[in-house]
Amino acid sequence: MTAVIFDGRAFAKEKEDKLVKLLERLPRKPKLVAILVGGSPESELYLKLKQRMAERLGIDFEFKKFPDEKPQKIVGFINQKNADTEVNGIIVELPLPAGFQVLDAIKPSKDVDCLTGENLRLLAEGKPRFIPPTVKAVFDILLKATQVEKLGDLKDKKICVVGDRGMVGGPLVSVLRNSGLEVSGANTGTQDLIATTRSADILISATGIGRLIKKEMVKPGAVVIDVGIEKKRNLGVAGDVDFENVKEIASFITPVPGGVGPVTVVCLMENLIGSVYH
Structure with a gap:
């Protein structure tokens, strides 16, 4: 027996094409804010993949890098974006440096990665806001x-x-x-x-x-x-x-x-x- 090898890139393209049609119905393009803490090249590369897909779809993508900042400054930036009605989603690329407790600062309705405590609780209860x-x-x-x-x-x-x-x-x-x-x-x-x-x-x-x-x-x-x-x-x-x-x-x-x-x-x-x- 030889397995069917799943082609993730082709399947992702099928899903991406469907998103194009959904986006055409929206009154304005969504905005995603992505935060990178530190200088991990792997994390930055993965964020770039997200940025490229966002650009293909016509999604507004803001990339904010904090080279070596204190958590309070990052939380302050997240709070600004929580209050910004033009921002629909906020993500923080993982892993974070040890001791950085910033994920729960994200407004749950904008936590599209589903990493906040509230959204994980809702998920466990079978009432997910996001998966x-x-x-x-x-x-x-x-x-x-x-x-x-x-x-x-x-x-x-x-x-x-x-x-x-x-x-x-x-x-x-x-x-x-x-x-x-x-x-x-x-x-x-x-x-x-x-x-x-x-x-x-x-x-x-x-x-x-x-x-x-x-x-x-x-x-x-x-x-x-x-x-x-x-x-x-x-x-x-x-x-x-x-x-x-x-x-x-x-x-x-x-x-x-x-x-x-x-x-x-x-x-x-x-x-x-x-x-x-x-």
Whole structure:
């Protein structure tokens, strides 16, 4: 068996084309403010990807970089943008320096990344204002996989999320369970992790540990969605999944890069446009 390899860039383009039509109905173009703290080249590159998509869609994008500032100054800037009625969304690129508590300064109605405590609480309660873009991307890819592989009703499938306590995995488990799906959470400390992952019809990994998920951990014919990414000197960019070996037994698999990442960016823009409609 050789897996269907998901093309995240093509799928993102399909979604982007639909957004163009939605934007045409708006009385004015939305505005997104993006904040970068520090000088991480990886974070800046990822923000540039968001900026380029915003520009393609005709979304007003403001990029503010704080090279080495105190949290109070960043909170002050966020408060200015909270009060600005022309601004529809505010994002702070992660990771933040240690001790920077600025995310809850974002007005929840403008928190299109869904990182504030209030929005995460609403998400856990099944009453989301926004769904985190990466979580939404995984869910949309999962729906795509059901079409490609003719999986039938997802409620009949066992889903395992590895990294269930993380920033992506925790909200993802909440969204899947609130959708009525059977989900088991796991992490690197789970006893007999191999047996847990191998029992899953759908395996989602979001740990950020390169090539954690080996071939022997995957049920033959499973759908495998790789959310993690890690840079190593000897491996280069690696996802959570040992892609070359796992693709031999999975039915559907997402690569890294080019899988979940491009879809996450367009899901952020969907949240932004949704904030205008709401």
